[in-house]
Amino acid sequence: MNVMTRAESSVASDVVKISARDVQVHYGTTQAIKDVDVDILDKTVTAFIGPSGCGKSTFLRCLNRMNDTIDICRVSGRIMLDGEDIYDRRIDPVQLRARVGMVFQKPNPFPKSIFDNVAYGPRIHGMTQSRAELDEVVESSLRRAALWDEVKDRLASPGTGLSGGQQQRLCIARAVATGPEVLLMDEPCSALDPIATAQVEELIDELRTNFSVVIVTHSMQQAARVSQRTAFFHLGELVEYGETGTIFTKPRDPRTESYITGRIG
Amino acid sequence: MTGIAFLLLFLAALAGYLVNRQAARAIRAGGAPLHSLGLYHGGYAALMMLVPGLIFLLAWLALQGPVVDALVMAGLPEGTVSEAGGAGSAGALVLAEVRSIASGRIFGTPEAWKIEAAARMTALHGGARQLMLIGLAAILAGGFAFARSRVSAAFRARQGVERIILGLMIFCSLVAIFTTLGIVLSLVFESWRFFAMVPVHEFLFGLNWEPQIPIRADQIAGAGAFGWLPVILGTFVITVIALTVAVPVGLYAAIYLNEFASPRFRAVAKPVLEVLAGIPTVVYGFFAILTVAPALRSGASALGIAMSPNTALAAGGVMAIMLIPFISSFADDALSAVPRSLRDGSLALGSTRAETMMKVLFPAAIPGIVGGVLLAVSRAIGETMIVVMAAGLIARLTINPLDSVTTVTVQIVTLLIGDTSFDNPKTLAAFALGLMLFLVTLGINIVALGIVRKYREIYD
Amino acid sequence: MSEISAIGGPAAAPRRPGITNIARRRRSERVLQGLGLGAILLAFAMLATLVGSLIITGYPAFTQTHLRIDFPVTEARVKSDKPEAGNYRALMQDAMVAALPDADPAAARKLAAMLSNSAQFALRDRVVADPALIGQVVTMTVPVADPYDQLAKGLVRRDTPEAERRLTDAEIAAFDRLAAEGRVSRPLNTALLSNADSRFPEIAGLKGALIGSFYALMTCFVISFPLAIGAAIYLEEFAPKNRLSDIIEININNLAAVPSVVFGLLALAVFLGWFGMPRSAPFVGGLTLALMTLPTIIIATRASLKAVPPSIREAAMGLGASRQQVVFGHVLPLAMPGILTGTIIGLAQALGETAPLLLIGMNAFITAAPATPFDSATALPTQIFIWADSPERGFVSRTSAAILVLLCFLMAMNALAIFLRSKFERKW
């Protein structure tokens, strides 16, 4: 496979979707993120890479305020979504998370039917007026997650009965169904086999036409394949951020270079 | 005498231990390499004496009373006890009297043959004690001789000791099985005798329960009414009342503790609920008659409602208080067992914490919660002291919570308090009720524990 | 692929969710939170009511009204050659007549009911011990009878009509007069712990019940502790994974949920009926409680054995120790704090058990503390049950007081368990 093809396809948009400034995250007294400034573009796949424990997940979870659910976690600095500070008192994290969806490392389908899993978001947000409309949203989400053909005959069977790769695509469909503007993915392929990984990667590329996608990955190849922009984190700091092609071919920082050539991490 | 026997047993075992250990050490001092440490040779001797000695003593103590009784009864002069073989109620009465004379409590002037029998009983017991000591000494000597004879350099004393200990441990784990067997056998046996006097269908389908009617000796099977339906209906009424209150309160408490409470609130609330769970039920029973029943009664009379003094509502309400912590801790555990990833997944889709709880976590925990609620049902059915103190004694076919009802456990206790001659249906009826109680709760428990076990497997 | 893009086009995706209904959703979240908090507060309120009403009714029983009274011990009532056969009942009446000089002697004699019935025996014991007292005036401080005790504690309302009171106006006046003379005192009710049961509430105490419970609990411990540890070690460390082990395991879990009254039936039929053990004996009670406690301790012991990491077993095994040497020498000592905690909690449960003890007759009326575990006795919870059933008013507060004593013991045991757990708890 030609590693460079998609990275070379360049950035599709230069509208800034999320802009983070001076972000610090503490777990109790230990600091997990230091002074991170980053602009995430709309309709672009952005990859976060870096050695384990460097704070990629932590920073990702700041973007939809999932860190609020951890008691000891404190976030400071400013994170703007379409120019609005998401940590503003007037912003309801519940509404924010409907706009900034998230897919986790381990597939976590609810112990409900496949249909109910996908319909969960639309239902709680009251997005559809009729059953027909709901059916339509479920179908289109499953199609976009490239799962429809595999499950269309067993929508009523439990989502936990699917294979790992199918479960992860179900979780993506579930996240897509609420119609988010940004999709955060924390190592979405780490529990998947190569074929399922390829499917999900293809999917990510499709999703880019509508959303801004942020993906955390440990695979350099994956970052190169799916993303247009890459951010390299090291020990809680954002070391380098730029076009994926540039990061992988001409990194400015020596730490980035040693990481992508396999010397740290 | 018994104390002396036990003392002898332990001292002899200790002596055996020391002697054997010394013998083993002497062999090693003599230059032969021992297979096992001296400690194990000593232990082998001690176990070889302790185990058979203990079995012998316990068996002797269990059998001495019945055997002596049988001998005394068999030796009574002709015609003194009307029934053949001295069985039956007259025989039991005579035996009880002879026993109390033998122990020195003489009421009035008993007949000469009774005094004679008592003297024989005392003599037999004395003889039995001496025999027991002699037998014990023989067993100890035999055990010791055997163990001592095996002390040698090659003897695998450690394996011997470990085998005996393993056997003892297997015995320990079988005690639980023996207990269950004992429960089943005693209940079935006494119920069998009950059903010989009262037909099974009368018990199972009868609508009247009036066991307190005095029963004349000549028509034992005819009198009284032993239909258990009103009793089980009363149990059902109180259980339903208790669960109607306890299930929602317990579940809401668990939901709050699991999802909304701050760690500090949780740290206070959990122990407080544990205190509530640790209060003995006799205390709850007294609370019912001291506070709850009077409060309910004055509340009802303020509303102009007539209420019986032992209303099912008071008993059920207090039972609910007892069950709340039970249900809430079960539900809390079940909710905590739901993986965090499901919670994160739901929150990341933009649901509120309430939606996450009610639409994802709670449904995912349902199997565990159902198991807990079923265990609570079985507890409510089997709960005794609260209802003995706060519920009624008269069995009524009613489902009115303001009425007074009785329960299976109340009847068991009232039928057996004070009077325990095992030959009238009134006493035996308690065992029949006990059998039903055991079967019902056992069925519920097996289902509940099965559900809980399966549920744990899902998320482990 | 083009098909997917078409469906997933911008027309389908951007539906702004949650803008309109967020207020309603937040409201229902608050409702759920309120319900949950309410449920917990309800449970708290119940606990507070329970403890509160026990303390309010129980605290008067921790003091007992006494009367200082002078008994004129005359030769006419007590012969010096036979002091134990004296008419001490009449002496109580004489003392009341002497104490109330301006009252009609016949009425004053009736007022001897003010003194506890036990006073005559206390006086007799003193005179028998020292016959020189005959012919002298003996001053003693004795408990007053229950109705007067209630009066002194303000539990009898003086403004209720005389007919509805247990004391007449004259009786109250006589008592007030003695009180005004400074003869009435209300010291700590030590009899509550140092006396055995009695029909008279003013001298009834818990000594018999405490000793009975102690014997029963000791028996329970001595029997259940070794059995439970043996069973738990076998099941956790040695048992092969087969049908029998499964059955034992299921059986133990079920046994833990069998209603306690069923254990009472077992004890009644087997221990009393078949083996002919003595009725009402704490030993038999303890035996029954041991069977009930067994599953609890087995489960706790297995949990603490499981918590000892396998690395310790492997390390000892690697040094050539046999499996039993490993378990008894290394694993068991490490698991001991957890086992003890579970045992204490099991014993605390056993201390509060009532129903099985009722069935083996530990609710008998016994006025002497048991000397051995084989004598008839009551236990703390059954004593509570007996007193709760007694009609005398003085027993209401004594029942509450007995419950407070029981709860103190339970709290002490649980505190000990918590202490052990926190002191020896290890994080592996």
Ligand SMILES: Nc1ncnc2c1ncn2[C@@H]1O[C@H](COP(=O)(O)OP(=O)(O)OP(=O)(O)O)[C@@H](O)[C@H]1O
């Ligand atoms: N819930 C938490 N409580 C305390 N510390 C945490 C928590 N989550 C993460 N951390 C700490 O924050 C730091 C960053 O963790 P984070 O999970 O963001 O790393 P990561 O880059 O995602 O690593 P990985 O690639 O292994 O997923 C780590 O040092 C970690 O120990």
Ligand SMILES: [Mg+2]
């Ligand atoms: Mg991570």
